[in-house]
Amino acid sequence: MTSSTPDVSARAARGTPVEADLGWALGVVFRRYAKAAAAALDDVPGGPRGYQVLATTNAEGPKRQLDLASQLGVDRTVMTYLLDDLEKAGLVQRQADPADRRARLIVPTEQGKETLCDLERRLTEAEQDVLGSLDDGERMIFRMLLQRVAVKADQIDPLRNACTLTDESVDPATT
Amino acid sequence: MTSSTPDVSARAARGTPVEADLGWALGVVFRRYAKAAAAALDDVPGGPRGYQVLATTNAEGPKRQLDLASQLGVDRTVMTYLLDDLEKAGLVQRQADPADRRARLIVPTEQGKETLCDLERRLTEAEQDVLGSLDDGERMIFRMLLQRVAVKADQIDPLRNACTLTDESVDPATT
DNA sequence: TATTGTTATACTCTATAACTATA
């Protein structure tokens, strides 16, 4: 409570409204988007994570399960169940890796790609919905600042972020 | 970006960098703050939720368990365990409600208030840490916009709003 | 009969460990 930000010890003492609290605001916005996204992805096996698998394998090409798991920040055992469901739904395929007979390469099916397109559209709607109280200019500023905070935070502690892909590693010709 | 001119199908096809994605950024920032906050609140019984109980009862006065539970968005059975731990640690007290002998009023102890002060300080440091990549002016703007989005979102869907920090169970990376 | 709070039970999600087949 030393700098320009609101005095917090006073917050406890006076009972400053929670609306001024960063944690509160972040939590509300995040959960609101998470809820909207979860609703949008409701019929996808694995929900948001199933979507992540689709999006990543579609954008970056075939991936081995273990790589996919670490990239998406899920346990490899969870990845097994997740892929079971996705495969059962006909959205992805497990293919043998010619370079290593132990490994399986995950690729989206045609149906998976179509589904992904639809999901992307729904997610965009969710985004619009969440940021609905900002006008275009504000929205742009907010996105920019948030992105800067996020990129910095991700550099400091990339832990299990979902998809830290560098553009040069992306294969644009995967389809 | 995906907001004002979202060519989302292209996002899937080309693999637009995730850094531009609202869900990704929100998730990263939220989790980063949640992690910092959880670390700051590590020694508090119940973690972030224990803090919430302290903060709420201190700011708003004695509260009945059920009211507290609904306000913080936790199940009433969970509230029982939570208060058991907090009471055992000497941070809150259960007092008989003179108006209803079934109910218990939760009030922070002196020690609870002192602890709260310390926690607030630590949380402020966590905030500073997360927003470290923004200068003072940007930080103010970011807070303002975020707050507006949050208040609006909370009006639309106030549901369990106070468990600001814990719910990673919601879903990691809801891109 | 309905409500506050407690307790016991069950369910979900995730992590841990053991197993196979390869390397």
Place this chain on the structure above:
DNA sequence: TATAGTTATAGAGTATAACAATA
């Protein structure tokens, strides 16, 4: 021996249901 993937098991966290005391 180490690694990719699978399976089975155990743990934390949460919700559901039954209970006692009171309204």
